[in-house]
Amino acid sequence: MNPHVHPVALIVLCLLLAAPVFAQTHEPDADTRLRNLYETEFAWRQGELKQVRTGDGHWRAGAGLPRVDAESQAGRLAYWDQTLAELARIPREKLSTDEQINAAVFQQIITSLADNARYRTWEAPLNSDTFFWSGLHPRMGGFDSEQAYEDYVDRLRDLPRFFGEQQSNMRAGLGRGYSVPRITLEGREQSLEPYLAPAEQNPFWGPVAAMPESIPAASRTRLQSAVKAAIAEAVVPAYRTLLTFMREEYLPHTRQTLSARDLPDGPAFYQAMIRSYTTLDMTPEQIHAVGLEEVTRIRTEMRQTKAETGFEGDMPAFLEFLRTDPQFYAQTPHELLAFTAYVAKRVDGQLGATLGFLPRQRFTILPVPDAIAPFYTGGRGGLESCLFNTHDLPSRPLYTLTALTLHECAPGHALQAAIALEGPGAIPEFRANNYFSGYGEGWGLYTEWLGVEMGVYDTPYEHFGRLSYEMWRAARLVIDTGLHHYGWSRERAQAFLREHTALSEHELTTEIDRYISWPGQALAYKLGEMLIRRKRREAEAALAQDFDKRHFHDLILGLRSVPLPVLEAQLDAWIEAGGPNPYPKAASGG
Template sequence: MLGKVLDDEGEWQLGERWPRVDPATQRTNLAYWDAALAELDALPLEDLSRAEQINAATFRQIVTTLAEEVRYKTYEAPLNSDSFFWTGLFPRQGGFSDVEAYHRYIARLRDLPRFFAENLANMRAGLARGYSVPRVTLIGREKSLEAYLVAGQDNPFWTPIADMPASIGAADQEALRSAALAAVAEAVVPAYSEVLDFMRNVYLKQARTSLAARDLPDGEAFYQSQIQAYTTLDLTPEEIHKQGLAEVERIQAEMAEVIARTGFEGDLQAFIEFLRTDPRFYAKTPRELLSYSSYVAKRADGKMGEVLGFLPRRRFTILPVPDAIAPFYTSGRGGLNSCLMNTYDLPSRPLFNLPALTLHECAPGHALQAAIAEEAPGEVPRFRRDNYFSGYGEGWGLYTEWLGTRMGVYETPYEDFGRLSYEMWRACRLVIDTGVHYFGWSRDRALAYLGERTALSTHEVTTEVDRYISWPGQALAYKLGEMLIRRKRAEAEAALGTDFDQRYFHDVILGLGSVPLPVLEAELDAWIAAGGPNPYADLPEAA
């Protein structure tokens, strides 16, 4: 979403404008992507080196997805119940390093009215042709705009201004503050006010009442394209639904074993009700929840040398989800610099889920994954380092939740049940996503299916199901990616025996950067066939 430009050293930096998203620009983009795919088709792939074949396969998936998004005009619905085009437009923490970066930031603030107007025009076009996000999944989401209607230093866009480094002189700081205050009052507040009015008085009144992606224009083909985009696998909705049902059955059996370890007398539903209502499992303050997650992250740190051969230098922090989006945001989300933990509605955030969530979002999950993508040795081109495939990235994240059982992270049967509940949550996604978008499930049926099989709170169940309804295909990536990694690990352990070293197995996965799942599978197969070597054996510091 961010408009970017190249600096003098060939690195991307945030520019002075947001990208153009109008239909004419979209058509230009599509022509460019189609031409790029035609050039790729003309290459003699069999003559390329192994590394270049990986590049080609990755590039093809990236460009195909970009082209399909334009072809199906997904830009006409630039939001879902979880993410909106009007959020995430300023840094999560901290400011910028120099005066020029602040000038570009203020210029972007001035560009918001144009950027928002193009998005609203696209959304009107979507409504006109019957393409929109289901209304029920957006109810109340417009409240996330309200924090931006305040002029002055209480506006969220002031955050980077309040954290200017001391290296910027006093006169420059004063000038930047004055310019930012004017931009917030004259551009930011009016732009957000217009979006809020549109959401309340137009979109929420006209958005579709149906749920299934199949109900959209060219819906069946669109849903299949979304499956391929997010999972990078050629699977049908029927195949995914069947796999999901099998995983649900397997995990239920493991849940029964863990319940027995707690000594609880009662069935799964009774145990889930016990977990949802006993106050011992819930934080009393946001700080307590953040502290619990931080403790888990630090315990995992102590095992990281047993998990990976290559460890990055970059570190992450743990922060609360911003108040403006917390009511509708997922439980947590991790990235290069920080992991966000949701402290909104603490009675809906059980502590026994936090070990799995922290492993997934922080380390060895997404934060560490992103750092390795930046720092790992090897000739990985920038377009692969900066890319993110959900099947690969979320598959790794879910895999790390299971990996926590090998790292000794789960200290109680309740935390282990939280892990299984999270795995069940992802398995249910295979069933619910395809159930809603292909088999025509109702929202109530989806809510009941997830609520009866996991220890997620009622708030989380509702937030998650609305996310699946409003974001077709995205939820499928997690379990399918994790299943592939665990399957390959089992094959490696069987084939290599005592020569299997999980550090090298993980180094191969993370050293590739984000790639389509078929590419990951092929590379792991080649690694197994080669005897499971250390991929960084030639480095001086390699163990």
């Protein structure tokens, strides 16, 4: 999710052997112009985000929070438009191969940033499960220096100003008919309530409780007092004011329509979001048709798998059986988390046969925090941890957890992020924390299918759970475009998902609300996965006995996060080169 990856140009060997993906007339001056452009923009953007350099060259949150007022947003749009104009003046055919990849990535990043600014998405800085008031403190642990804690105090003191600008933006959005649909925000303001607690009970106290012993005792006492005062004098009042604003002013006046097409300049906005999340030039009509085809194909596989279980009723009866039979549900949160941990360790035993390069970074498994669990998705994974939702256990079937663990943990997002961080090859800094949903979520969904090869689905029910998850992603193509292009109702979208998947009623409700409030994002998963599986079939056919899935996977993950057309071009070059090992000299890191 929140989402968070780290890219690289790794295909030196295969590009030397392959027919070139791009024209090879190379002028060093073109490379220099491009590097100057993306390095300057990235440094400027970090400043806009109030990030500062650490001693080891990484970035962390500095003093104060970003400016988000309308004037600052307009300034960013002007900067990005100018950047795109300068990028257009650099001849792509005169760039080196690596810089051509960098140029394609940079153009997609800046285009997406500019589109969001142009359509003023900052006037609705939240959706059904992600909010501007969350994620402002570490989920785990503290900071490693006194200065980092000093900056943390400054950020806490800056919360009233930051929230005030967000509220002004949201009022402007309401004034022009741009808001999140009301139905998808019901109850979400409750996630603000934990932040009204006094210091030691407030979530912002977490980094203080985790303050390292390396900070001297006198400084610890001083910083504890400073954070305590900032929570009492700035944090709690800011959250209290925001809670009142949400309940009394914002939520009662949010729009009651659902479709992106009902927003100002809606059709163009939705098309821009499709491009941003999928990195593909596809129309809503094309995506809807692809989704219907995939739903039909997967439905056939689901019938075959249902037959393997021995269940004698029809598909609706089988889905109801899966949703309601106690054998498929954990009795305690620990049981659910233990199941995911067991799957993750079984996957560990298969990784050496699946990937050539393995990272050293490890992840942990945690429950979704209580404050957001009621309306949060079933799970999300990243570099340090995978979150699994233990709220409302009768809505969290175990037969889908194998696929979910593969997707969120390994070989999915957690492993993907670790390889992005540690993989061989040098990449520009602007790509290090970039994340394209089509690439990242496409890989995540592909790994659910990969679990079949890895032998981690134990029962026909778990296989059906995987197919139900694949059907869920295919249905998204139909539902997202149905909602935002064809004007479907919330009830019609829920009915389509209910009919075609084994998702619980709670899950399908929260998922549909997510698609309503986040136009286009749900399209990335299936389109990305389809590209990867199509390219794998082509590679297996072309390379025959020379195909090595480890090299195929290393190539994909070693590229890091790139637009899907770039991924396809590089895979084509790799196939043409004979499927070589992208890391011929790199030892496994882990």
